Amino acid sequence: MSERPEDRNEKIAVRFQVNGEPTELLVSANETLLSALRNQLGLTGTKYGCGTGDCCACTVSVNGRAILSCLSLAAELEGENVTTVEGLSDGSKLNPVQASFAELGAVQCGFCTPGMIMTINALLAENPDPSEQEVRHYLRGNLCRCTGYVKIVDAALAAAGTMEA
Amino acid sequence: MLKHHDAGAEMVPQEGVHEVDNVGARLGRTDAWRKVTGQEQYMEDVPLVSQLWGKILRSPHPHARIRGIDVSRAESLPGVKAVITFRDIVPFKIGYSTHGDQFALCHDRARYVGDEVAAVAAVDEETAEKALSLIDVDYEVLPFVLDPIEAMKPDAIVLHKDKGTNIAAENHTEFGDVEKGFAEADHVFEDEFETQRQCHVCMEVHGCVANWGNDDSLSVWTSTQSPHIVKRFLAKAVDLPLSKVRVNRVGVGGAFGSRTDLFPHDVIAAYLSKKARRPVKLLFSRQEEFYASATRHPALVRIKTGIKDGMITTRHVTAILNGGAYTSQTGAVMGSLGWKASNYYRIENYRYDGYGVLTNTSVATAYRGYGGPQLGFALESQIDMIAERLELDPVEFRLNNANRQGDTSVSGSYFSSCELTQCIEAADRALEGEKPAGRDQGRGMAIGFGESGWRGAYYNNSDVSAATIKMNMDGSIHTTVGGAEIGTGYDTTMAQIAADALGVPIDQVSVHSGDTNDAAYDLGLYASRGAITSGMAVKLAADKTKGKLLDAAAKMLDTPRSELSIENRCIVSSANPNIAITMAEIAEHIYEEEGSAVFGTGIYDPQTHLADETGFHASPGGSITYPFCAVNLDVSVNRDTGEFKIGKIAVAVDCGKPINPAIVEGQIEGDVFHGLGMATVEPGLDYDDAGAPKYHHLVDYKLLTAADMPQIECIVAESTDPTGPFGVKGVTQLITSSVGAALANALNDAIGVRMTSLPITPEKILQALERAQS
Numbered sequence: 037m038s039e040r041p042e043d044r045n046e047k048i049a050v051r052f053q054v055n056g057e058p059t060e061l062l063v064s065a066n067e068t069l070l071s072a073l074r075n076q077l078g079l080t081g082t083k084y085g086c087g088t089g090d091c092c093a094c095t096v097s098v099n100g101r102a103i104l105s106c107l108s109l110a111a112e113l114e115g116e117n118v119t120t121v122e123g124l125s126d127g128s129k130l131n132p133v134q135a136s137f138a139e140l141g142a143v144q145c146g147f148c149t150p151g152m153i154m155t156i157n158a159l160l161a162e163n164p165d166p167s168e169q170e171v172r173h174y175l176r177g178n179l180c181r182c183t184g185y186v187k188i189v190d191a192a193l194a195a196a197g198t199m200e201a
Numbered sequence: 202m203l204k205h206h207d208a209g210a211e212m213v214p215q216e217g218v219h220e221v222d223n224v225g226a227r228l229g230r231t232d233a234w235r236k237v238t239g240q241e242q243y244m245e246d247v248p249l250v251s252q253l254w255g256k257i258l259r260s261p262h263p264h265a266r267i268r269g270i271d272v273s274r275a276e277s278l279p280g281v282k283a284v285i286t287f288r289d290i291v292p293f294k295i296g297y298s299t300h301g302d303q304f305a306l307c308h309d310r311a312r313y314v315g316d317e318v319a320a321v322a323a324v325d326e327e328t329a330e331k332a333l334s335l336i337d338v339d340y341e342v343l344p345f346v347l348d349p350i351e352a353m354k355p356d357a358i359v360l361h362k363d364k365g366t367n368i369a370a371e372n373h374t375e376f377g378d379v380e381k382g383f384a385e386a387d388h389v390f391e392d393e394f395e396t397q398r399q400c401h402v403c404m405e406v407h408g409c410v411a412n413w414g415n416d417d418s419l420s421v422w423t424s425t426q427s428p429h430i431v432k433r434f435l436a437k438a439v440d441l442p443l444s445k446v447r448v449n450r451v452g453v454g455g456a457f458g459s460r461t462d463l464f465p466h467d468v469i470a471a472y473l474s475k476k477a478r479r480p481v482k483l484l485f486s487r488q489e490e491f492y493a494s495a496t497r498h499p500a501l502v503r504i505k506t507g508i509k510d511g512m513i514t515t516r517h518v519t520a521i522l523n524g525g526a527y528t529s530q531t532g533a534v535m536g537s538l539g540w541k542a543s544n545y546y547r548i549e550n551y552r553y554d555g556y557g558v559l560t561n562t563s564v565a566t567a568y569r570g571y572g573g574p575q576l577g578f579a580l581e582s583q584i585d586m587i588a589e590r591l592e593l594d595p596v597e598f599r600l601n602n603a604n605r606q607g608d609t610s611v612s613g614s615y616f617s618s619c620e621l622t623q624c625i626e627a628a629d630r631a632l633e634g635e636k637p638a639g640r641d642q643g644r645g646m647a648i649g650f651g652e653s654g655w656r657g658a659y660y661n662n663s664d665v666s667a668a669t670i671k672m673n674m675d676g677s678i679h680t681t682v683g684g685a686e687i688g689t690g691y692d693t694t695m696a697q698i699a700a701d702a703l704g705v706p707i708d709q710v711s712v713h714s715g716d717t718n719d720a721a722y723d724l725g726l727y728a729s730r731g732a733i734t735s736g737m738a739v740k741l742a743a744d745k746t747k748g749k750l751l752d753a754a755a756k757m758l759d760t761p762r763s764e765l766s767i768e769n770r771c772i773v774s775s776a777n778p779n780i781a782i783t784m785a786e787i788a789e790h791i792y793e794e795e796g797s798a799v800f801g802t803g804i805y806d807p808q809t810h811l812a813d814e815t816g817f818h819a820s821p822g823g824s825i826t827y828p829f830c831a832v833n834l835d836v837s838v839n840r841d842t843g844e845f846k847i848g849k850i851a852v853a854v855d856c857g858k859p860i861n862p863a864i865v866e867g868q869i870e871g872d873v874f875h876g877l878g879m880a881t882v883e884p885g886l887d888y889d890d891a892g893a894p895k896y897h898h899l900v901d902y903k904l905l906t907a908a909d910m911p912q913i914e915c916i917v918a919e920s921t922d923p924t925g926p927f928g929v930k931g932v933t934q935l936i937t938s939s940v941g942a943a944l945a946n947a948l949n950d951a952i953g954v955r956m957t958s959l960p961i962t963p964e965k966i967l968q969a970l971e972r973a974q975s
């Protein structure tokens with residue numbers, strides 16, 4: 037509960053699915069989805085990189101579409117289906133994109149990784165067999181300072197291969 | 202010769218382990234699972250009960266006297282738990298090692314837009330922000346200086362009164378006889394180059410989480426390359442004994458040199474927590490990250506080169522680096538630039554005049570390449586300019602002057618291994634058959650040179666790393682190392698070295714890094730030292746552990762120790778084929794029967810080679826071994842728009858033995874990314890006439906995207922280096938130094954204009970084409 041007394045009456049109740057779980061939260065009108073996920077639900081896999089829509093580190097999926105959680109208001113997600121990086125694997129088996137990231141060395145510092153993986157999952161849902169050019173184009177908003185994107189693109193293409201099979 | 206610092210016991214001779222299959226293997230990283238599932242914990246994710254949010258009030262003026270600070274309105278805002286100013290902190294000057302000149306909170310003067318003036322801790326970020334706006338600071342705005350040339354003038358505004366000058370560091374070093382060298386040369390060329398203030402732009406912003414315990418102990422989670430360095434200076438800054446300060450392991454979201462020291466925000470978080478008696482999480486916004494975290498040094502580099510009989514004989518390099526408002530690592534980066542220049546080619550005479558100058562701008566510090574990118578752009582551009590003027594083939598010119606194994610450079614660096622010529626040839630060959638055809642297509646090369654550890658980086662006499670291996674009863678091992686996993690694959694590399702050095706399967710190795718309570722004093726990760734110094738410490742720790750196992754086995758089996766060795770995870774006897782006991786059996790025996798323990802500690806401090814012990818750093822300097830590279834790229838240019846496109850970049854690197862080829866490639870690719878960004882789209886942090894930074898967002902300060910990056914071909918020109926563990930050398934930064942010049946050379950090849958400043962933009966190309974026409 038907030039320690040600021042004036043806050044307590046201003047909250048909005050929102051009900052939505054988060055990683056398959058029905059979830060109910062009290063949020064303020066201007067609370068972002070990023071903040072709600074991280075600060076209220078403890079889902080810290082989704083990252084803050086800029087807060088202004090310029091890095092895609094905060095990418096999550098809403099009904100299968102990749103969106104920027106730093107620009108989305110939690111209060112507007114009534115009834116929606118949100119998936120974060122924590123919801124991609126059951127804890128024992130990785131999602132194909134996660135698996136190829138781990139296998140092909142697409143992870144360095146790992147800070148861009150959750151956003152990258154969410155974006156690539158959205159790409160593969162739209163286009164299961166993308167060309168390298170299409171992968172690069174789709175990822176152009178996701179910034180990574182470590183990898184030069186080489187192994188990230190490789191991992192996306194490899195994941196597409198395994199998902200098809 | 203290796204120098205081992207071992208407390209007490211004499212060195213265990215190196216016993217052969219006949220099962221080397223992890224070193225050199227393309228294994229998955231040990232941290233990958235955590236990172237792909239979102240479980241890695243970075244600073245922003247550290248969960249602490251009743252944690253507060255910290256925020257820093259920063260100076261809006263590039264230069265101002267602070268006449269007074271009134272925090273009473275901020276303190277009375279509900280939800281605010283602590284407000285601090287310089288009055289609340291010990292007057293400890295932080296900076297690079299003991300050479301500090303920056304208080305964590307300004308005393309009576311702010312020296313750049315972003316300087317830390319006061320700080321608050323509150324129940325949430327919004328309240329903390331609001332409290333900042335309620336702090337009343339009485340500023341007297343002062344004249345300021347942004348340009349280092351202006352700041353060097355005798356009548357310039359002086360930033361630090363006690364220094365009496367804005368020249369924070371200078372270096373004048375000569376080897377051989379430069380005057381004579383130029384007099385005897387057939388040709389002398391002099392050219393000048395300029396590079397911008399590149400920002401590190403780590404995807405994770407800077408910050409610190411601090412918890413001041415009721416027992417007056419301090420625990421911090423700060424994203425750092427050097428946990429022990431932070432601990433050492435943080436203890437002084439908060440006036441606690443070292444035993445009461447702990448830097449904990451935390452995920453590091455990119456570093457690239459920007460996280461090598463203790464910074465004001467670490468100290469501020471600690472004092473906020475002390476005052477509030479609650480944990481405090483203090484994280485920069487991306488905007489703050491741009492204008493208030495450290496940057497690369499903008500530089501002006503002049504190179505004068507003497508050529509005799511087609512050989513480079515003499516060089517004089519002059520460099521002026523803009524260090525920003527506080528000295529930080531300016532002296533060392535400036536020194537390193539000059540030192541690197543002495544090692545690029547076989548030369549006989551060398552002079553360096555370097556200046557690190559303070560201005561009212563963001564603090565400049567270590568950044569991937571450490572003076573190398575500024576130098577490399579200048580030096581390797583000039584190589585092509587000279588070749589063109591003398592009508593020499595630039596590749597052959599480089600080959601003729603290249604260093605070779607066994608050389609000692611003019612400044613005393615000894616190259617125990619060097620495959621530079623192989624790198625040049627391989628990078629040249631890699632683009633063969635793709636010869637750019639037609640008008641406005643070009644190709645350009647540049648070589649690179651780097652360090653691999655550095656003696657005396659912290660004005661000490663050391664380059665030390667530490668590791669401990671503890672074997673459990675089941676034969677599995679814990680490896681504790683003093684560096685940190687900063688994204689470079691450090692933990693994985695250490696696991697591979699530990700596994701092979703001890704003959705343990707990799708899945709039975711765990712690595713613990715980044716926690717000062719776990720590991721012995723270790724200087725951390727900078728100067729591409731992790732693989733070599735920590736790697737060697739791990740190897741020494743493994744040797745000690747092995748010695749302990751063999752001693753116990755000899756006693757247990759009643760066999761001479763000299764007949765025993767470790768093979769296939771067993772201790773076997775060369776005299777008796779029936780003897781074979783597993784590591785687990787002997788470990789269990791040691792714990793259960795001998796009432797003892799199986800562990801070994803390795804401390805490694807390499808013996809470095811440098812002729813002049815005080816030449817470049819007022820510290821001994823030098824690495825134990827040096828990596829080399831060559832970068833070759835193709836470009837095509839549109840003369841109407843100035844736009845250009847890079848076809849392919851071939852990078853050949855001599856980094857010794859790659860412990861993990863996938864990790865090495867990742868470092869090469871990242872190195873290209875930083876170098877190409879600096880060469881092209883990254884504007885560098887610039888200031889307007891009022892001294893305010895121009896860039897606050899990722900939309901203005903561009904990074905290259907996946908759609909922009911050209912194809913990169915990585916070639917490893919393996920050398921066998923006798924010094925590091927399994928022959929490894931550093932690889933994390935030298936290529937960044939080569940990309941700018943390779944691009945400038947390729948553009949010159951394509952359209953016949955010479956770009957002498959970074960970044961190279963379409964506008965600059967159009968201007969150069971226009972100039973060439975008139």
Ligand code: FES
Pocket residue numbers: 083084085086087088089090091092093094095104105106107
């Ligand atoms: S944090 Fe959302 S785009 Fe950067």
Ligand code: FES
Pocket residue numbers: 142143144145146147148149179180181182183404454455688
């Ligand atoms: S892995 Fe570090 S930002 Fe992408």
